Amino acid sequence: MVPLDTTRLTAIGVPEDKAKHSDWDQISRSFSAVRGIGYVAWYPVASEAASLSNANSVAEAVGRWRHREIDGEMLVDFCSSVEQTQVALAQVSENIGGEFGEEGMPGNPWICATHRFVGLSVIVPLFVSAKYQVMENSYVTVAYRPDHRSGAENYALAAELAAPLVTEWFGTPRRKGEVTDLAEPDASAFESGTVLLDPLTSSDTRSYQLAAVHQLTHAALFSSQPWIYEGAAHFAQALEQEQLSNRQAALDFMGSHRAAIVDGEKAARTRPDREVAEALTKTSTEEFYRSKAMYVLWMLRDMVGDAALKRALASYQLSQDRDPSYVQHSIETQSKRDLQWFFDDWVYHDRGLADFRIDSVASRSADGASVLTVSVENLGDAGAEVPIVVKMARGETTSKLEVRARSKATVRITVADSPLSVTVNDGSVPESDLSNNTYKIQSQDTAR
Template sequence: MRFFYVVGFLWALALPLRAIDREAFSISRYDLNATVEPEQQRLAVRGRITLRNESDDPQKNIALQISSSLHWVSIKLDGKPVEFLSQAYTSDIDHTGALTEAIVTVAPVSPEKTIDLEIGYEGTITQDASRLIRIGVPAETAKHSDWDQIGHTFSTVRGIGYVAWYPVATEAASLSDGDSVLATVGRWKQRESQAEMKVNLCLSQNSAEGNSSPPLQMFMNDAQSGVRGGSAGGITEKNVSTRCKAYDFKQLGQSVPVFVLGNYSDNSRENAVIHYLPEHKSGADDYAIALDQAGPAVNQLLGAPNSKPAYMPETFDLPDAQDAAFDSGNALLMPLAQNDTSLLLAAARQLAHTAFPSPRLWISEGLAGYAQAAYMQSEKGRAAAIAYMQGHRAAMVESEKENLAQGSDKAAAHSLINDPDQFYVETKAMSVWWMLRDMVGETAFTDALHNYKASEDKDAYYVQKLFEARSHRDLAWFFDDWVYRDRGLPELRIVSVYPRQLVGGGYLLTVTVENSGQAGAEVPVTRHMAQGESTERLIVPGNSKASVRIRAPMLPQEARVNDGSVPEANSGNNSFKIEVTQ
């Protein structure tokens, strides 16, 4: 009998937790005091957060999550401790693969109302790639992706999606579940885009005589004034030196708050600031050359920016040459010990990011990717640029298959203007910008971008109208299929080629193309001969056929639809052998 009583009691306790809506509250304001102790790899945070009930119902349970390597010390309401349950919560939005979750019980908070909590938490942040290793990524590879840590001589810690060093509240996400992690992080960014974050970041170091640790500089990608570093003064007490600096994100937007501590030297350029580690000075010099070389090219490709960038691009050197690059806002973190091509592509992306800010992810991230592909074309030709884009499409193609399987009612939710998955949006948008340039031509494309103003981008149709005005073309079908809705990808094949011999010599080919996908596309159709080739462009709506006529001086050997510039669900059947019939 006692057994059933205990089980019933535990079940009763579990019911409220099972019913928690972890995403009911957003955090509209952070005011944090964060102290980093490199020698102990330790982070201690005290502060206040404001939460807003975004749901339609009163809520009395609040979920607050931090990295599993941290633990909650206190949570107070109106200066008094509140009841909370601390528990482990498995989720891959943190590099450890888990979170320390506090379930806070308060008086019911009505919809759209706010509540202020005083919070305290602390712990260590060491390098941990558990979430990647768990799904089969080799440990050596995983550590170069999840490189976040507080170290003795160097520290870099990114926010949500990497390390939950500030409180968040999300449902569980797993890397083994498709794009679950990216979508969850994207939803959080959308919810928190208007949130304010103030961080008083303090660095506490041993200043005793004989201590070998170098003095470290502090940086954070402060959204109010770009990346800022240095210190506002400090104190030394009992052989411990503490220096602090205040940072203010007026609006988080799409930024991921990052703090960096390192023994940096600076290379200040007209178009960027490079923070490099002493052993990588030559890499910093190479990247400075890459920025100078890519700058004019990016302006030529995208149109020179119509105003001075709000923030100077800043690059932070990473100590391991194999570490994966990361950017957020105007801050780029990457190893400077790389080859020339990698440095040039990174420079093109960073300069495009900074010169063309936009509140829309598909514009800011998509154009940054497009700038890399376009720069590749200017250096190595169109085929190399298309190969570069194709090398980034595999995950996007898989996402499109999953999205399409959810039905047409999800087409708007998975569109470029709504989907929270940043990687998917960035990859698809890169191809969308490339296709748009092919359709309207270089002059109209550059002119439209030159006249883009983020302050005037108030509705989703702004960019469409801008490009229609410059190109004098109706682009509604293209934006509807590729931007406003997700209709998947085209699936193109040539169903017939009819050659007709002309009286004056040569042939006129009628090429019929079928698109069995739902998204329409304007694609190149090329006839190949031993002496050369020629191309015409053809619009093929979704689930339709269309034909184009191409002149040829002699009977071609092959016709091909799509040169790889248009992403497809299946590109293995794009060619058609032309056989001579007697």
């Protein structure tokens, strides 16, 4: 029996009540939930030692293991007491052996089956075993405890609401998402591929919809590249915010990830091999392969348009993803655009973020309209096609401008009303410094 033990986290300074909620792996007679590498090594793992007192060293050691196992798979025989219903295993784990026999004590038999885990670079093999009731619809199977029936119903409904967006962008989900109830009501949720562990106590369908769109995206698009697999699932969440509200809601959702990316880039800068080791195609930094990758897909969407990116994502084939440039070439084929510079700055290297400032604004009146000449400088090492927003007394207008790394570019914008301010970047490009982005137009800027 593995009792609930929080000393692993309290040793590194996590407050005890918080530790209890995120470190909930346990084995007992009535409820067992055990996550694999990075949490509890319940299967053999050959990895160098890493100290938990150095969070980065653990993440890096786990990251190196995952990269090594990118094509790996694992076969595990699970035996569980028939009193318990074994429900959740992990993404792309499948029961390949069937039930191959009963063992255990007389009167308390076990049922055993062989399971296969693949996708070890993007999933954490885990198992949960408890007495559950199960409900399912076309998209998810939810295993819940009887007192959490309404939470389970809310999640099942949320999955139905989330499915059309996922299908539209990533194709039809290829398997059902599995949702499993956690014993502790305050336990923090955990995802591993298409498996979601959650206490199922929420009545908030909207927050479940955000979780479900992420989960179903994993079910529709499988990649062993973490930046594609997780980037797409987070990108889908931003798309959903836009669909439920508007573009600003999506930008706010992505903005809630920005500070973590900026901090991640600051930490990465201390590494001499950062440009290569922290590239999206290689990194084991979660903020990068999740949050930064989400922004990268959003920027690509703004550049090539929905239709081209949807075609590229829906046609993604793991079997053809044998070269880091596979996704680039697929989007280029669909959009007829050269994206080499963009992938060089954001995907194949870690060059930090963009940092725009308005260099100058000149305004000239012509036939009752104002013609603005806006010059933008990018002080960062990553270029982007960035929105330029002109605010007027009534309304605003948005143009786009490609500003490469360490460069300046100029755009001419005609507006009917008198302009008040010009802002570079509406929040869709991750920047290290957002404090220098707005230029207020003074009367002396206007030449007559």
